[in-house]
Amino acid sequence: xxxxxxxxxxxxxSAVAGGAVVPPLVVEHVSKGYxxxxxIVPVIGDLSLTLREGEIVSIVGPSGxxxxxxxxxxxxxxSPDSGRIRWHGREVTGQPQNxxxxxxxxxxxxxxxxxxxxxxxxxxxxxxAAAEAEDRSRAMLDQLGLHxxxxxYPSTLSGGMRQRVALARTLVHEPDVLLLDEPFAALDxxxxxxxxxxxASLVRQGRRSLLLITHDIEEAVSLADRVIVLSKRPTRIxxxxxxxxxxxxxxxxxxxxSPEFSxxxxxxxxxLDVVLQ
Amino acid sequence: xxxxxxxGMARSTGASTPIPDTAARRRxxxxxxxxxxxxxxxxxxxxxxxxxxxxxxxxxSAAAFMFGSPxxxxxxxxxxxxDGSLWRDLYVTGSETLLGFFVGNLVGTVxxxxxxxxxxxxxxxxxFVIAIGSIPIIALAPIIIIWFGTGLISKVAMSTLxxxxxxxxxxxxxxxxxxxxxxNLMRTLGASKFQVxxxxxxxxxxxxxxxxxxxxxxxxxxxxxVGEFMSSSEGLGHAIFKAGSLYxxxxxxxxxxATIALALILTFIVGxxxxxxxxxxRL
Numbered sequence: 363x364x365x366x367x368x369x370x371x372x373x374x375x376s377a378v379a380g381g382a383v384v385p386p387l388v389v390e391h392v393s394k395g396y397x398x399x400x401x402i403v404p405v406i407g408d409l410s411l412t413l414r415e416g417e418i419v420s421i422v423g424p425s426g427x428x429x430x431x432x433x434x435x436x437x438x439x440x441s442p443d444s445g446r447i448r449w450h451g452r453e454v455t456g457q458p459q460n461x462x463x464x465x466x467x468x469x470x471x472x473x474x475x476x477x478x479x480x481x482x483x484x485x486x487x488x489x490x491a492a493a494e495a496e497d498r499s500r501a502m503l504d505q506l507g508l509h510x511x512x513x514x515y516p517s518t519l520s521g522g523m524r525q526r527v528a529l530a531r532t533l534v535h536e537p538d539v540l541l542l543d544e545p546f547a548a549l550d551x552x553x554x555x556x557x558x559x560x561x562a563s564l565v566r567q568g569r570r571s572l573l574l575i576t577h578d579i580e581e582a583v584s585l586a587d588r589v590i591v592l593s594k595r596p597t598r599i600x601x602x603x604x605x606x607x608x609x610x611x612x613x614x615x616x617x618x619x620s621p622e623f624s625x626x627x628x629x630x631x632x633x634l635d636v637v638l639q
Numbered sequence: 640x641x642x643x644x645x646x647g648m649a650r651s652t653g654a655s656t657p658i659p660d661t662a663a664r665r666r667x668x669x670x671x672x673x674x675x676x677x678x679x680x681x682x683x684x685x686x687x688x689x690x691x692x693x694x695x696x697x698x699x700s701a702a703a704f705m706f707g708s709p710x711x712x713x714x715x716x717x718x719x720x721x722d723g724s725l726w727r728d729l730y731v732t733g734s735e736t737l738l739g740f741f742v743g744n745l746v747g748t749v750x751x752x753x754x755x756x757x758x759x760x761x762x763x764x765x766x767f768v769i770a771i772g773s774i775p776i777i778a779l780a781p782i783i784i785i786w787f788g789t790g791l792i793s794k795v796a797m798s799t800l801x802x803x804x805x806x807x808x809x810x811x812x813x814x815x816x817x818x819x820x821x822x823n824l825m826r827t828l829g830a831s832k833f834q835v836x837x838x839x840x841x842x843x844x845x846x847x848x849x850x851x852x853x854x855x856x857x858x859x860x861x862x863x864x865v866g867e868f869m870s871s872s873e874g875l876g877h878a879i880f881k882a883g884s885l886y887x888x889x890x891x892x893x894x895x896x897a898t899i900a901l902a903l904i905l906t907f908i909v910g911x912x913x914x915x916x917x918x919x920x921r922l
Binding site for chain 1: 818820821823824825826827828829830834838839842843845917919920
């Protein structure tokens, strides 16, 4: 792991058309398979997508369609068998910089307090002085409604609060792009709505981009500007929906009751082609 | 009412949630009572056992000779305490045990954790570790005495050998048991391999390391005592061996009681250190 976060310009890929806005993430014809008992099992077939600046894109797909493989490939934990992934126009070896990554498991370190967990990324990168890192992390925890819980150990926090700490850890070093893999799937409905709301508004405020992988169609529609529906394995893009519900979605409950919302949900549900038994 | 309030609610109150005083006190009292009950039962079992033992040996001199009696054992303990041999033996065996415990755990844990670094090295080393681990340490005692003499060093060596493989295996298992998702997270945060090791693998292995420490207190003591059995002029093992060869069985038991006490004290200290080093587990 020598080239961690070390963006390397890869030849022609850097030749970006002058003046045009470069999307933070472009995926071109990526495929990825696993070897099982000497046979290659394709997981991702041929996948291309673009995440524009300030955009929220949800990816939904049937269970086991390789969503997590896709995410791990995007953030450099796996390398694609073919195709290209460009971050801000450049191909990257190792982990891309300024990308926040969050999973369904909060992955908080039990021996660190909420504050120390939130500070983990800043500490590892050594980007900020300890005092500044602490101030920034404290402010982020406050912003996420965790005021007064900074010195609590994760074991004393509820699931929703733990996930908020994880979100603080993801957001505190101000990543341009967030990659979230079913981050709220384990939460109860109320916590989920609240944290979804906070996440979306923080992303929009900061003009960040968000790629949200989820199996929850309603979550996908309620948060995203665009929903990408994946097929079964080997995964391809089956359909893309531009969600025209407006960018300012403050009333999450009201939104979920609107006819347009149900319309999108029904069509995506049909696309997923779930066989009921 | 517990501290488990969702953040959404916490935001409206704006502060950490105080636990009602009376409820906390009632819970503490309940816990205390449960502990007291456990303790009382343990003491009752011990007393019943001693009374039974005393009764069976009081009217039968052959049984008293073969098995000793609680009162005779108590008498020997008092006598050993008065003439100072008890304290001397405790000191000697205690320091051998502690030295072996420290050296064995230090070496074992450092090697065990470092094996996390390289899958290649750990695979190369594995059969050797298993082979060395399967040697009964007692079988090594005669050689150890030849190499290190009959003094302190040979007992420490015995004690260290009894500990080191267990410490190595438990810490290595702890390091391997780290959640791969957690390692991935560290990597996406830009951590180097050393940072993953220091900030994640080492603290995450602490639970297993301490489980190993508790286990190896006993092993270290066994090593020291076996070393004393082979050849020594002082220590609890020496006292047991000597009293045994003179058929003074109550004295054997007296030294055994002192050995048990030593083991309990050392285990207690390790437990205290564990709680001190892992405050998050107290919650």
